[in-house]
Amino acid sequence: MAADCATDVPGLFAAGDVASRVPVVGAISGGGSPNSAWAVSSGTWAGRAAVRHAHGTAAAPLRPIGRAGIRPSGRRAAVDTTAVIDVVREELNAYDKNMFRDEAGLRSSLSTLDTLWTEVEATLTGEGRDAVTARETASLVAMGRWVKEAALRRRESLGMHWRTDDPTWQEAAA
Numbered sequence: 001m002a003a004d005c006a007t008d009v010p011g012l013f014a015a016g017d018v019a020s021r022v023p024v025v026g027a028i029s030g031g032g033s034p035n036s037a038w039a040v041s042s043g044t045w046a047g048r049a050a051v052r053h054a055h056g057t058a059a060a061p062l063r064p065i066g067r068a069g070i071r072p073s074g075r076r077a078a079v080d081t082t083a084v085i086d087v088v089r090e091e092l093n094a095y096d097k098n099m100f101r102d103e104a105g106l107r108s109s110l111s112t113l114d115t116l117w118t119e120v121e122a123t124l125t126g127e128g129r130d131a132v133t134a135r136e137t138a139s140l141v142a143m144g145r146w147v148k149e150a151a152l153r154r155r156e157s158l159g160m161h162w163r164t165d166d167p168t169w170q171e172a173a174a
Contacts, residue, residue, distance in 0.1 A: 004048070005019055013047075013053075014046065015039070015046040016039040016043060017039070021034070021035070069125065072124060081134065084116060084124075087112065088141055088144045092144050099160055099162060101151060102164045107152065110148040113144045113145045117141050120138050120141050124138055
């Protein structure tokens with residue numbers, strides 16, 4: 001992997017768990033702090049490289065398209081970011097929703113997060129430090145939706161996440 005996290009595919013950059021941490025921690029997993037440092041560092045490098053690549057290959061001037069937490073699509077309104085984060089935390093951390101999963105539960109969580117996303121995308125913004133909080137909050141909701149969608153598409157049990165609607169989950173648990 002290149003120092004800027006470029007892959008062999010032009011315009012595709014790898015970061016975090018999909019990019020090799022070997023230069024940082026060797027062949028071990030790295031544990032908490034090295035993993036976090038690697039995620040932040042490689043994400044920063046890959047992001048900067050992706051921006052340089054986009055600027056170098058764009059046929060027209062680039063313009064921002066992001067909305068959630070920056071430029072809401074609807075009328076700006078006060079959003080309780082603490083409450084939003086609490087909902088995301090519940091959907092992503094509760095054992096009964098995450099360790100032991102089934103399609104109905106995943107769809108319920110995804111529906112909750114989709115509803116939250118609709119509100120966040122349409123109304124959330126902030127000024128000064130609140131702008132950072134708004135963007136972080138929007139990112140958490142987006143990530144939560146991606147996690148639940150990925151889990152919904154993965155029908156098998158994997159790691160600590162047991163798909164109770166997978167016929168082989170009890171065999172794997174034994």
